[in-house]
Amino acid sequence: MKKILGLFQNQTYRNLFLANVLSQLGSIIGMTAFTLYLLDRFSSQPAYATITEMMYSLPTLFVFFLVGVFADKLDRQRIAYSCDLICAALSLALLLAISTGWMPLVFFFLFLRSAVQKFFFPAEHSMVQGILKSEDYATAAGLNQMVNSLFMLFGSGIGVVLYWTIGLYGAIIIDATTFIISAFLIRKLSIKESVRLPNGKHSLKDINYPFIYESFKEGLVYILKHKLLLTLIFGFFLFGIVNGGFSVMTLFILKYKIAPDSYEELSAILGIIFGAGALMGGFLASVWSQKMKLYKMAILGLLLSGAFTFASAFATSFWVLASLFFCVGFVLPLVNVGIGGWMPSIVDPKMMGRVQGWISPLTMLAQSMMLGFIAFSFPAYISIEVLYWIVGTSLMIVGVFYGVKLPKYANTKATIPQSAAEANATV
Template structure:
């Protein structure tokens, strides 16, 4: 808790932290409310709700090659600021399109709003790297994990509550307000030019297709040339597998094995149990990060989560299944916080945006592959228990892989950093 307090004493971090929080809130509330509005109004067309989810995720694949380049070449503070304002304007446009009732236009606005929001996080995350000391990165990652846990636990419920209270128009208006608050917080932060513009000043007209593609390839080259960074990115690919599996695995387990008559109600409880596990795991991981090495946290988290996901497949009672799910959720923040705190310390600030620009598409690609594989193979080829073996087994295999690689690559990375310091200062 002392470390949290120390980090929060940095006024710029406070502003960026709450800007990130309010911007995420603006993403969640309106989207959830709109989905329930569609389910209420078009109950015989559930595909609309699925398309709404796609309008949130698919833009990642449309703009992933741009977001990192923009975060490294343009003013990071202005990118985050204008992302929020454009999201607020598009939210107002969304209200207008819902009044018109033309679904293609509604989905087009949702797509644009989501695409704009994808530029926010790489720019904000890169600024956080520049305003904190190296030893504070893991604490900041822990705080961000807590926010993610809270949204996982309460995000959909908050969106439903706002929808029931003020309706879909009121919920989207809340989006507008939260985006504006986030923009004002970003604007009020005093960020040094070397943090905002690590690669010098550029205009939008400077970002030609050739430069964008060159920078995108440079980000890929940078990742592949750094063994530790390349190895850590394997974790993000596995997270995509876990995300893809967990969107359907629990409900399949309940529907086809444990609670076929009450799986809908039980799935809500499983979601709450999982969210509570991640939240408590975030607190535990934040404390543990001050006592053990980060690579040890990553390995522990992967092995704990993977083993209990596999054990969950053998549960013959709903509450035993929830217990295993809870313990598996406790382990995931160990991995998230360790990697989230580690990466800023090993990535050149001038390359942070381009590296971050690779993470989301890698996760989205592995998540899509997992969902596609499940759609093809379940239940014709795979039983429901095998889905848990697949996801849990992937986590355990990566944990074992990290057990043999991370200690070695960490030592190499530390030696390289020390050598750089000697060259630059003449001292260790």
């Protein structure tokens, strides 16, 4: 707790952290309300809810070659606050699209807003890496996990309550407002130029095809040379399958198996239970991160969360499902803190954007593939139980893979080159 309080004494980190929280909160509220709206209006067409989630993941495949280059070559602070402002405007445009009732236009604005958001997080994460000391990375990862847990605890529930009380339009207006406040906070930050522009000054005019190609290739060479990063990124691909499944299968198991008449209320309760488990697990992971090797935490969390997810397929009552979800939420922070606390210490700050630029598309590709599979196959060809088995098995596969590979690279930190040029020179 003292370390967390110490982080918040850093005003720049505190305001950037708050801006990130607001940006995420707006997205959760808007997406939750819109998903409930679709399930209400198109109850017999669950594919619409799945397509909505695809509009969040698919844009990565169209902008992945730009986001990392932008974060490493342009002003990271300007990228972050511009993304928030544009997302606020697109949220208002989404309201107009919904009022027309024409779903292709609605999905287009969802797609466009999500594409813009993809530029925010590499820029924000890269700034955090420059603002904090290396010994604070694990603490910051633990803090992020606890905040994510609070989102799980209250985010979806807030979205549900707002949808019930002020409707879809009101929820999306709040969504836009949080983006505006986040942009304001980021705009007012005082961040050193070396953090905002670690590779020197560039302008949009410099971002032409040869420049993008060379910068993106540097990121690929950097990853391929360092087996630890390559190993972690393979795991992130399977995480995409997990994310794709989790994004819809909780609502689906409630609506189509356990509680078809009260799935909205129970989904909020389940979110609270899952978030409570994640919050408690986040505290545990933060403590363990100071005493246990981070990769061992990640492996343990993957194996346990996979087993609990697999078992959730057999739940026949809400409270059995809720108990298993609590267990999943409790152990997942071990994964997030383990990997999140390790990554910044093994990646050169000048390359962080481009490394993130490779991780995100692979994760989102797998997530989009999973959502596409669900939209095509559920419920016509597979049952809800099969979805849980796929996700649980994926988690356990990553856990076993990391258990075999990561111990070999436990001390890789000391041998990683400190620049892309050095990485290229050793290929």
